[in-house]
Amino acid sequence: MTAQPDQTGGPAGQIIISVDAMGGDAGPSVVVAGISKSAKKNPDIGFILHGPEEQLRKLVSKRRVLDGRVAFRDCPDVVTMEDKPSQVVRSGKQTSMWSALDSVRDGEAHGAVSCGNTGALMALSMMRLRKLPGVNRPAIAILWPSLNPQGFNVMLDVGADVRADAKDLLQFALMGASYARNGLGLVRPRIGLLNVGTEEHKGRAELKEAHALISDFAEQGKFDFVGFVEGSDIPGTKADVVVTDGFTGNVAIKTGEGTANMIRDLLREAFRYSPLSRLASILAITSLQRLKKRVDPRRVNGGVFLGLNGIVVKSHGGADPTGVSAALKLAFTLAKSGFAEKLAARVASTSELDQDAAHAASQAER
Amino acid sequence: MTAQPDQTGGPAGQIIISVDAMGGDAGPSVVVAGISKSAKKNPDIGFILHGPEEQLRKLVSKRRVLDGRVAFRDCPDVVTMEDKPSQVVRSGKQTSMWSALDSVRDGEAHGAVSCGNTGALMALSMMRLRKLPGVNRPAIAILWPSLNPQGFNVMLDVGADVRADAKDLLQFALMGASYARNGLGLVRPRIGLLNVGTEEHKGRAELKEAHALISDFAEQGKFDFVGFVEGSDIPGTKADVVVTDGFTGNVAIKTGEGTANMIRDLLREAFRYSPLSRLASILAITSLQRLKKRVDPRRVNGGVFLGLNGIVVKSHGGADPTGVSAALKLAFTLAKSGFAEKLAARVASTSELDQDAAHAASQAER
Numbered sequence: 001m002t003a004q005p006d007q008t009g010g011p012a013g014q015i016i017i018s019v020d021a022m023g024g025d026a027g028p029s030v031v032v033a034g035i036s037k038s039a040k041k042n043p044d045i046g047f048i049l050h051g052p053e054e055q056l057r058k059l060v061s062k063r064r065v066l067d068g069r070v071a072f073r074d075c076p077d078v079v080t081m082e083d084k085p086s087q088v089v090r091s092g093k094q095t096s097m098w099s100a101l102d103s104v105r106d107g108e109a110h111g112a113v114s115c116g117n118t119g120a121l122m123a124l125s126m127m128r129l130r131k132l133p134g135v136n137r138p139a140i141a142i143l144w145p146s147l148n149p150q151g152f153n154v155m156l157d158v159g160a161d162v163r164a165d166a167k168d169l170l171q172f173a174l175m176g177a178s179y180a181r182n183g184l185g186l187v188r189p190r191i192g193l194l195n196v197g198t199e200e201h202k203g204r205a206e207l208k209e210a211h212a213l214i215s216d217f218a219e220q221g222k223f224d225f226v227g228f229v230e231g232s233d234i235p236g237t238k239a240d241v242v243v244t245d246g247f248t249g250n251v252a253i254k255t256g257e258g259t260a261n262m263i264r265d266l267l268r269e270a271f272r273y274s275p276l277s278r279l280a281s282i283l284a285i286t287s288l289q290r291l292k293k294r295v296d297p298r299r300v301n302g303g304v305f306l307g308l309n310g311i312v313v314k315s316h317g318g319a320d321p322t323g324v325s326a327a328l329k330l331a332f333t334l335a336k337s338g339f340a341e342k343l344a345a346r347v348a349s350t351s352e353l354d355q356d357a358a359h360a361a362s363q364a365e366r
Numbered sequence: 367m368t369a370q371p372d373q374t375g376g377p378a379g380q381i382i383i384s385v386d387a388m389g390g391d392a393g394p395s396v397v398v399a400g401i402s403k404s405a406k407k408n409p410d411i412g413f414i415l416h417g418p419e420e421q422l423r424k425l426v427s428k429r430r431v432l433d434g435r436v437a438f439r440d441c442p443d444v445v446t447m448e449d450k451p452s453q454v455v456r457s458g459k460q461t462s463m464w465s466a467l468d469s470v471r472d473g474e475a476h477g478a479v480s481c482g483n484t485g486a487l488m489a490l491s492m493m494r495l496r497k498l499p500g501v502n503r504p505a506i507a508i509l510w511p512s513l514n515p516q517g518f519n520v521m522l523d524v525g526a527d528v529r530a531d532a533k534d535l536l537q538f539a540l541m542g543a544s545y546a547r548n549g550l551g552l553v554r555p556r557i558g559l560l561n562v563g564t565e566e567h568k569g570r571a572e573l574k575e576a577h578a579l580i581s582d583f584a585e586q587g588k589f590d591f592v593g594f595v596e597g598s599d600i601p602g603t604k605a606d607v608v609v610t611d612g613f614t615g616n617v618a619i620k621t622g623e624g625t626a627n628m629i630r631d632l633l634r635e636a637f638r639y640s641p642l643s644r645l646a647s648i649l650a651i652t653s654l655q656r657l658k659k660r661v662d663p664r665r666v667n668g669g670v671f672l673g674l675n676g677i678v679v680k681s682h683g684g685a686d687p688t689g690v691s692a693a694l695k696l697a698f699t700l701a702k703s704g705f706a707e708k709l710a711a712r713v714a715s716t717s718e719l720d721q722d723a724a725h726a727a728s729q730a731e732r
Contacts, residue, residue, distance in 0.1 A: 084567065147628055159562055162570050196525055196616040201450065204528050204613060231620025235628040247570060248617050250562040251610075254597025255618040256625040262513055262601040263629050266660055270653035280650035287636035287643035294632055 034324020400690025
């Protein structure tokens with residue numbers, strides 16, 4: 001009934017995405033609706049779907065556009081949002097998440113997408129795909145709506161790890177620059193390092209150290225380093241890539257989301273206030289929808305895991321079919337551009353510089 | 367020409383605010399316009415103005431409402447935004463900022479307001495006013511627009527110090543609760559501790575330790591502890607007070623501000639798009655102005671320094687007269703409620719618990 005992509009990844013020119021069908025808040029029907037949406041728009045994409053095969057086959061058979069474009073891997077278990085990463089690493093072998101990553105590991109898919117538990121997905125990704133040589137901490141990068149011409153800025157790390165030292169931050173800068181080149185098409189991305197002020201004497205010690213390291217690497221890394229940036233620059237025009245540790249990054253994006261949601265709620269309330277304002281909201285509806293689309297988190301759904309042997313995209317757990325489809329498109333775009341190989345080459349080409357960095361770092365420590 | 371408030375703080379019932387007239391981005395004329403605005407609305411407020419007396423007298427003499435309500439302290443020097451705190455502490459004795467704090471120290475004013483350099487103001491405040499007994503790190507608390515009935519949440523620390531250990535976070539919780547009681551009139555504030563997830567096993571080690579400490583103190587501190595909260599809860603309804611370290615807090619509020627500004631710009635653009643949307647914006651103008659007022663940062667202008675012997679309010683450097691007036695009102699409200707004394711009593715009453723906390727903390731460390 002369905003095509004079985006071969007070891008090299010399906011029909012020539014087709015990009016195969018391995019999809020964890022389970023683990024999202026709304027279950028596999030939303031994931032299947034998402035791949036169906038994606039298949040309609042993109043003739044060059046194929047899927048390997050991981051989860052309870054019988055249930056998944058039923059859902060897929062209802063979508064004619066998916067005929068011959070989906071392979072199945074039967075998995076009885078599911079990683080829940082409550083499962084601890086350490087526990088999943090020990091006993092998660094039968095889960096759809098584990099299986100989805102193994103399709104990338106085994107070379108039968110070009111990238112993996114999951115809506116599941118972020119911590120578990122990162123822990124399993126590190127175990128199954130392994131870190132790139134020279135990478136100490138992988139990072140999760142997201143696209144954040146911004147006033148820059150490309151419409152988005154890259155921000156990392158937004159939650160792979162709660163800590164990052166100066167050398168980790170340098171690697172985030174390199175990986176973020178590579179992602180901005182392949183994901184946003186920026187030839188020479190501008191990198192900013194997140195701090196509480198833009199003066200060089202401000203902030204934590206590891207940030208001053210990272211400032212020196214990133215500055216030294218800018219020329220060879222083919223990016224511009226704009227120095228320290230502040231929280232207000234994350235949606236701003238000062239940098240294309242904002243580098244920070246996973247704790248700060250996670251708090252920042254959630255604060256931004258919370259603020260955007262509060263304004264949306266208050267705006268809705270304001271428009272309901274009087275007959276005149278209700279009329280205004282009808283007249284303004286296309287303008288407001290254009291704005292909504294511009295900052296719609298579903299359009300930029302997908303945190304990319306950087307620093308691993310392979311492409312892994314984490315979709316929001318509460319993603320709807322549009323959101324799932326956006327995450328699939330992101331994995332497709334990166335796979336097609338050969339991002340994983342380029343990133344690996346970039347990190348490898350800096351392994352020599354890496355030695356210098358370690359030396360510089362040890363000198364920067366007082 | 368002007369009244370000279372006596373050592374106990376001017377005419378009976380009058381609250382005297384010591385104002386650093388210099389250091390704001392727009393110079394002393396905006397500050398004088400701000401105190402004039404404040405004086406018009408509030409018959410019970412008086413001022414001591416610090417800066418170049420001749421220049422200030424000229425500005426004040428143009429405002430009839432200020433007749434007899436302003437005393438002057440002549441200071442030749444100004445702390446600039448570029449001055450390093452350490453340098454100001456060493457050689458800032460002739461500055462208007464130093465002088466403004468000394469009026470509080472000497473008991474001739476009930477609180478101080480400055481639009482100047484935050485780092486310098488905190489360093490000088492710690493030197494001139496001294497920390498409250500039992501307080502290790504003072505904190506800066508702000509009010510953040512929220513969906514809670516009181517319209518605002520308290521957040522601290524937003525930038526006094528880039529670090530905070532578990533015991534500091536406990537003190538922030540106590541001080542934040544006290545501020546919410548006196549500043550927002552909440553009898554039993556709900557305290558949340560900022561983290562990257564709400565599960566107890568998540569986040570940095572010092573946060574797990576702080577979770578245990580704050581939880582133990584909730585009953586005696588007369589607040590409810592709602593546990594870990596996320597960035598999205600800062601403008602949300604889950605907590606009234608959000609506790610975090612000064613690095614994370616500063617990044618969070620600036621990200622929130624940046625996001626709000628981006629949406630404002632995009633909204634403006636959306637309404638300019640077509641003749642129909644321009645018409646809509648005219649019809650919606652009162653609704654939009656109501657929204658703007660609700661989230662207007664000028665209305666909540668003022669970071670309060672907590673943990674010192676005396677009230678210090680930091681106004682935004684770019685504040686306009688409305689913003690300066692809001693900061694003065696905040697200082698007035700806190701002074702009138704006897705906040706400084708209540709906070710000191712609160713911290714003192716927990717000095718015994720403090721011992722327990724230190725004990726618990728040492729046990730929590732592995």
